[in-house]
Amino acid sequence: MVKAAVLGASGGIGQPLSLLLAISPLVDELSLYDVVNTPGVGADLSHINSKAKVTAYLPEEGKGLEKALTGTDIVVIPAGIPRKPGMTRDDLFKINAGIVRDLVTGVAKFSPKAFVLIISNPVNSTVPIAAEVLKKHEVFDASRLFGVTSLDVVRASTFVADVVGGSPTDYKVPVVGGHSGETIVPLLSQITPKTEIPSDKLEALVKRIQFGGDEVVKAKDGTGSATLSMAYAGFKFAESLLRAVKGETGIVEPTYVYLDGVAGGKEVKETVGGLDFFAVPVELGPTGAIKATNPLPQANEYEKGLLEEAKKGLAGNIVKGTEFITPTS
Ligand code: NAD
Ligand code: LMR
Numbered sequence: 001m002v003k004a005a006v007l008g009a010s011g012g013i014g015q016p017l018s019l020l021l022a023i024s025p026l027v028d029e030l031s032l033y034d035v036v037n038t039p040g041v042g043a044d045l046s047h048i049n050s051k052a053k054v055t056a057y058l059p060e061e062g063k064g065l066e067k068a069l070t071g072t073d074i075v076v077i078p079a080g081i082p083r084k085p086g087m088t089r090d091d092l093f094k095i096n097a098g099i100v101r102d103l104v105t106g107v108a109k110f111s112p113k114a115f116v117l118i119i120s121n122p123v124n125s126t127v128p129i130a131a132e133v134l135k136k137h138e139v140f141d142a143s144r145l146f147g148v149t150s151l152d153v154v155r156a157s158t159f160v161a162d163v164v165g166g167s168p169t170d171y172k173v174p175v176v177g178g179h180s181g182e183t184i185v186p187l188l189s190q191i192t193p194k195t196e197i198p199s200d201k202l203e204a205l206v207k208r209i210q211f212g213g214d215e216v217v218k219a220k221d222g223t224g225s226a227t228l229s230m231a232y233a234g235f236k237f238a239e240s241l242l243r244a245v246k247g248e249t250g251i252v253e254p255t256y257v258y259l260d261g262v263a264g265g266k267e268v269k270e271t272v273g274g275l276d277f278f279a280v281p282v283e284l285g286p287t288g289a290i291k292a293t294n295p296l297p298q299a300n301e302y303e304k305g306l307l308e309e310a311k312k313g314l315a316g317n318i319v320k321g322t323e324f325i326t327p328t329s
Contacts, residue, residue: 001028001029002026002027002028002029002073002074002242002245003027003028003029003030003031003071003072003073003074004021004027004029004030004031004072004073004074004075004076004238005030005031005032005033005068005069005072005074005075005076005111005114006018006021006030006031006032006033006075006076006077006078007033007034007065007068007075007076007077007078007079007103007106008033008034008077008078008079008080008119008120009032009033009034009038009041009042009056010032010034010036010037010038010040010041011034011078011079011227012082012224012225012227013078013119013227013230013231013234014032014034014041014078014079015041015231016227016228016231016232017076017078017230017231017234017235018030018032018041018045019045019048019231020231020232020235021052021076021235021238022045022048022050022052022054023048023050023052024050024052024235024239024242025050025051026239026242026243026246027051027052027242028051028052028053029052029053029054029055030045030052030053030054030055031054031055031056031057031067031068031069031072032045032054032055032056032057032068033056033057033058033064033065033068033069034058034079035058035059036058038056038057038058039056039058041056042054042055042056043056055067055068065103065106065110066106066109066110069106069107069110069111069114070110070111071111072110072111072114073111073113073114073115073245074114074115074117074238074241074242075107075111075114075115075116075117076117076119076148076234076238077100077103077104077116077117077118077119077120078119078120078230078234079096079099079100079103079120080092080095080096080099080100080120080121080126081095081096082121082217082224082225082227083121083213083217083224083225084217084222084224085217085218085221085222087217088122088180088181089121089122089123089124089179089180089181089213090122090125090180090317090320092121092122093122093125093320096120096121096122096126097125097126097129097321097324099120100118100120100126100129100130101129101133101324101325104116104129104130104133104134105133105137107134108133108134108136108137108139109137112134112137112139113139113144114144115144115145115146115241115245115288116130116134116144116145116146117146117148117234117237117238117241118130118145118146118147118148119148119230119234121179121180122179122180122317123147123148123149123178123179123180123256124147124178124179124180124183124256124277124313124314124317124318124321125317125318125320125321125324126147126321127145127146127147127256127258127277127321128276128277128317128318128320128321128322129321129322129324129325130145131145131258131277131322132321132322132324132325132326133325135326136325136326140261141261141288142257142258142260142261142262142265142289143261143262143287143288143289143290144287144288144289145257145258146237146241146255146256146257146288146289147178147179147255147256147257147277147279148233148234148237148255148256149175149178149179149184149254149255149256149279150233150234150236150237150253150254150255151179151212151213151226151229151230151233151234152175152179152184152186152209152212152254153173153174153175153233153253153254154229154232154233154236155208155209155212155229156171156173156175156186156209157169157170157171157172157173159205159208159209159212160173160188160191160195160197160205163197163198163201163205164195164196164197164198170193171191171192171193171195172191172192173186173187173188173190173191173209174186174187174190174254174280174281174295175187175209175254175279176254176278176279176280176281176295176296176307176310177278177279177307177310177314178256178277178278178279178310178313178314178317179256179279180213180313180317181210181211181313182210182306182309182310182313183309183310183313183314183317184209184210184310185210185303185306185307185310186205186206186209186210187295187298187299187303188202188205188206188303189298189299189300189303190295190298190299202302206306213225213226216229237253237255240253240284241253241284241288244284244285244286245284245285245286245288247286249285250283251283251284251285252281252282252283252284252293253281253282253284254279254280254281254282255279255282255289256277256278256279257277257278257279257280257282257289257292258276258277259272259275259276259277259278259292260276262282262289262290262291262292263290263291263292264291264292264293264294265292267292267294268280268292268294268296271294271296271297272296272307272311273311273315275311275314275315275318276318276322277314277318278314280292280293280294280295280296281293281295
């Protein structure tokens, strides 16, 4: 029996993501938590004739989160404010850092063994926040904490197909680093199947993958950022993890993880100058992240330059998240 919880379930991502989880044959029970509107979202989803039993909670003087999380196997967190035009993801830190801290504190208390999938931005910092909170409660297990970067992977295959033709589903692109602007590094020299990007299109394609989020923020014109594509990408990641947990082998997904705690992560850490968190393709298994792979040594010179830029941005983002929970001075 698999119980999934969505924290931030009434939001732009939360609602379609909850719909996808509610109709997934991999989910037996779905609990929805938000500070607003969950009774309505829950009543609506509960009429779907899928096997998942849907329950919905509001804060209820502190008890709602406990009820939503108790017995949960997988917690997906898209709670928090989205960007408006002109904002960076880091501008969301002020509000979202505290939201993620409080929700992950709930996870630490009420479902300490659950897999935790962080969608709330800035992911580069909110995942370190989550790790510190879990460490403080002595329940941190790096193989169970994931920064969801799968939208970058989804975009990369779509945008590659826009350039070279074919179906987006034909292309698998490793996207590594983090989840914001220059910290997003698509390794286009390692697309499977092997795909040549015309050199006059390469730079624009890389920029489009790095700044794909801005396209949506601009088009939504002040009403938010990507929600539907994110719900799809977040669901695909959750689905991969649940399939792996049920015993399917050979499932590999890029995700932002704490490198020291995942097999193979130390080699990645050495390659990225000691950063604690980095997104790389990770093999998933019954216990979560079972092995980080290191595609970085095969990066070409251009990609190595991109990686240098990514490392600079990520270093500050990681420290900012970690220090929010565990100040060093
Ligand atoms: P939204 O404003 O539509 O929804 C956010 C929801 O979170 C709201 O329903 C709100 O009530 C809820 N919320 C706020 N504080 C809460 C709390 N303390 N507990 C529970 N719920 C709470 O925003 P959205 O468009 O769904 O985006 C949500 C987050 O996801 C943003 O931070 C956004 O930047 C991020 N995002 C990440 C990715 C990614 O690739 N990782 C992609 C898109 C968006
Ligand atoms: C995205 O990549 O679409 C999300 O991180 C939302 C954003 O702020 O761009």
